[in-house]
Amino acid sequence: MSAKQLSRFILKNPTIALGGFILGLLLLTAIFAPWLGTVDPTSLSPVYRTRPPSEKFWFGTDLLGRDVYSRVIFGSRISLTVGISVALLSAIIGTIIGLATGFIRSVDAVVMRVMDGLMSIPTILLAIALIALTRASMQNVIIAITIAEVPRVVRLIRSLTLTLREQAYVEAARAIGASPLRIVFQHIFPNTIAALTVQTTYICGLAILAEASLSFIGAGVPPSTPSWGNIMAEGRALWQVKPYLIGFPALFLSITILSINMLGDGLRDLINPRFAKKL
Amino acid sequence: MLSYILRRLLLTVPVMLVVALFVFGLLSLTPGDPAILLAGEDATPQDIARIRATLGLDQPFLLRFGNWLWQIMHGDLGNSLFTGLPVRDMIAQRLAPTFTLMIMTLIVSVCIAVPLGALAAWRHNKIFDRLVMMIAVLSFSVPSFVVGYLLAYTFGLQMRWLPVQGYVPFSQGFWASIQTLILPTLALGSVYIALITRISRATLLETLSQDYIRTARAKGVDDKGVLFHHALKNVAVPIITVVGSGVALLISGAVVTETVFSIPGVGRLTVDAILRRDYPIIQGVILMFSFLYVLVNLTVDLLYRVFDPRIKY
Numbered sequence: 001m002s003a004k005q006l007s008r009f010i011l012k013n014p015t016i017a018l019g020g021f022i023l024g025l026l027l028l029t030a031i032f033a034p035w036l037g038t039v040d041p042t043s044l045s046p047v048y049r050t051r052p053p054s055e056k057f058w059f060g061t062d063l064l065g066r067d068v069y070s071r072v073i074f075g076s077r078i079s080l081t082v083g084i085s086v087a088l089l090s091a092i093i094g095t096i097i098g099l100a101t102g103f104i105r106s107v108d109a110v111v112m113r114v115m116d117g118l119m120s121i122p123t124i125l126l127a128i129a130l131i132a133l134t135r136a137s138m139q140n141v142i143i144a145i146t147i148a149e150v151p152r153v154v155r156l157i158r159s160l161t162l163t164l165r166e167q168a169y170v171e172a173a174r175a176i177g178a179s180p181l182r183i184v185f186q187h188i189f190p191n192t193i194a195a196l197t198v199q200t201t202y203i204c205g206l207a208i209l210a211e212a213s214l215s216f217i218g219a220g221v222p223p224s225t226p227s228w229g230n231i232m233a234e235g236r237a238l239w240q241v242k243p244y245l246i247g248f249p250a251l252f253l254s255i256t257i258l259s260i261n262m263l264g265d266g267l268r269d270l271i272n273p274r275f276a277k278k279l
Numbered sequence: 280m281l282s283y284i285l286r287r288l289l290l291t292v293p294v295m296l297v298v299a300l301f302v303f304g305l306l307s308l309t310p311g312d313p314a315i316l317l318a319g320e321d322a323t324p325q326d327i328a329r330i331r332a333t334l335g336l337d338q339p340f341l342l343r344f345g346n347w348l349w350q351i352m353h354g355d356l357g358n359s360l361f362t363g364l365p366v367r368d369m370i371a372q373r374l375a376p377t378f379t380l381m382i383m384t385l386i387v388s389v390c391i392a393v394p395l396g397a398l399a400a401w402r403h404n405k406i407f408d409r410l411v412m413m414i415a416v417l418s419f420s421v422p423s424f425v426v427g428y429l430l431a432y433t434f435g436l437q438m439r440w441l442p443v444q445g446y447v448p449f450s451q452g453f454w455a456s457i458q459t460l461i462l463p464t465l466a467l468g469s470v471y472i473a474l475i476t477r478i479s480r481a482t483l484l485e486t487l488s489q490d491y492i493r494t495a496r497a498k499g500v501d502d503k504g505v506l507f508h509h510a511l512k513n514v515a516v517p518i519i520t521v522v523g524s525g526v527a528l529l530i531s532g533a534v535v536t537e538t539v540f541s542i543p544g545v546g547r548l549t550v551d552a553i554l555r556r557d558y559p560i561i562q563g564v565i566l567m568f569s570f571l572y573v574l575v576n577l578t579v580d581l582l583y584r585v586f587d588p589r590i591k592y
Binding site: 113114116117118120121122123124125126128129130131132133134135205209212213216217218219232236239240243246247250253254257258261262265 | 293294295296297298300301302305306313316317416417419420421422424425428429432436443527528530531534535538549550552553554556558561562564565568569572573576
């Protein structure tokens with residue numbers, strides 16, 4: 001893509017460009033966290049407890065004297081890892097189940113009842129149940145949120161498959177003797193990718209929000225790990241006198257989810273311009 | 280109509296069965312011995328044996344599930360591992376604050392969001408519309424607990440208009456109670472309001488471009504008449520659909536909002552249960568809220584007919 005094409009794309013899709021730009025910055029922050037003027041986010045220095053933001057401690061220090069700036073910067077690693085992992089996992093698992101249920105009609109009723117059941121458990125509660133029975137770890141948080149998000153992907157892919165399988169070109173493919181697997185992967189799946197991409201972007205944002213909420217109420221990644229939700233959970237006791245303990249991680253969390261939602265909205269409008277005028 | 284209601288009621292049975300199987304099956308599916316995990320680190324063998332017996336982990340799965348299901352249908356949700364009290368009673372004691380908060384949020388959100396969405400659609404592509412949409416995208420992205428702290432800091436700590444945290448039941452004074460609920464309601468409602476505003480605006484825009492609206496205008500109906508007599512009547516169905524499915528947001532949000540504002544509701548009970556690994560309570564809370572969600576959406580389905588007589592079952 002030439003520079004001219006790029007600038008035209010940015011002008012035509014400002015939300016994608018801005019959302020993508022901020023998200024890119026956050027990714028770089030997460031990758032280069034150790035080199036961004038941070039110190040060890042878990043090192044304690046009781047002498048410097050609950051210092052307000054200053055030149056030495058940009059975002060202040062917490063109850064145990066840990067540097068909040070370093071913790072917030074390192075926290076971006078947890079949020080983005082959880083967001084991206086959940087988005088990819090639920091997209092892959094959801095697509096496979098969705099294609100199967102949309103194409104093999106005999107399993108449809110059973111699978112969809114299971115999905116309806118899972119969807120009627122609110123995300124946070126479903127994750128709480130899983131976490132309460134396992135040890136708190138990032139891996140378990142990812143699994144828990146993925147189980148909650150998979151049914152949404154299944155519903156989307158299934159309904160698209162049901163429409164696509166009736167299309168004339170699918171019938172034509174069948175007529176020339178294409179195998180069911182070939183029809184699913186060559187003719188149906190490619191046509192679901194656009195909608196799947198938009199949905200996956202939103203799921204990434206939802207997963208980051210869910211992880212932060214879970215850590216905030218003590219059902220997320222272990223307290224020793226610096227994640228935005230954990231930092232806010234620790235700031236809870238003191239927030240009335242030290243609002244920055246909650247303010248900085250909250251700001252980063254909100255900007256991250258905002259940039260992902262902007263990216264999602266932009267992609268949705270790009271794919272479906274008719275819809276864009278309305279929402 | 281009656282046969283539709285019956286069929287729709289029957290459909291909720293497999294859904295609730297999946298929920299029950301999920302929360303119950305988790306106990307057996309998770310790696311390791313759940314009794315040891317739930318007992319915690321410094322548990323005696325007697326503690327572990329007691330938990331195993333309480334949860335019936337020494338029996339085969341299907342037998343356990345059957346017994347448990349039988350108990351639930353008789354209103355018995357088991358006993359708390361921590362206090363030993365019936366889970367049903369422990370939840371019942373905490374229901375009032377949570378339901379008050381959720382119902383208030385529901386009413387306030389609909390009252391704010393529908394007119395806001397309608398106005399935005401009416402002023403389509405004008406500054407007001409753009410502003411409303413921008414705020415909607417923002418409130419989608421700022422988590423409700425962050426909104427909660429922001430409101431508590433601004434209106435509680437700085438301006439001192441409203442109490443920062445805490446909860447006063449209705450029995451101790453109506454106004455005092457309402458005052459403690461205003462900020463939690465707005466915090467919990469922020470995402471919900473954005474959702475309903477967007478759908479109201481989108482459906483009204485769709486409706487306003489219909490032929491019968493053009494006909495109404497052509498025969499000389501004024502703006503007010505078009506909006507109130509012709510357009511608004513036809514946007515109810517998509518809006519109540521979103522109001523119903525959005526109840527899931529309210530439930531998840533209530534758990535976190537109650538933590539922010541120190542409200543002694545079901546959410547607080549759940550959060551305390553996580554720290555104590557009191558699984559029967561978590562199980563009970565999930566069953567109750569999922570049942571509530573299924574019930575709300577069943578009601579929504581049945582309401583379609585009231586709002587749109589063209590819908591036939």
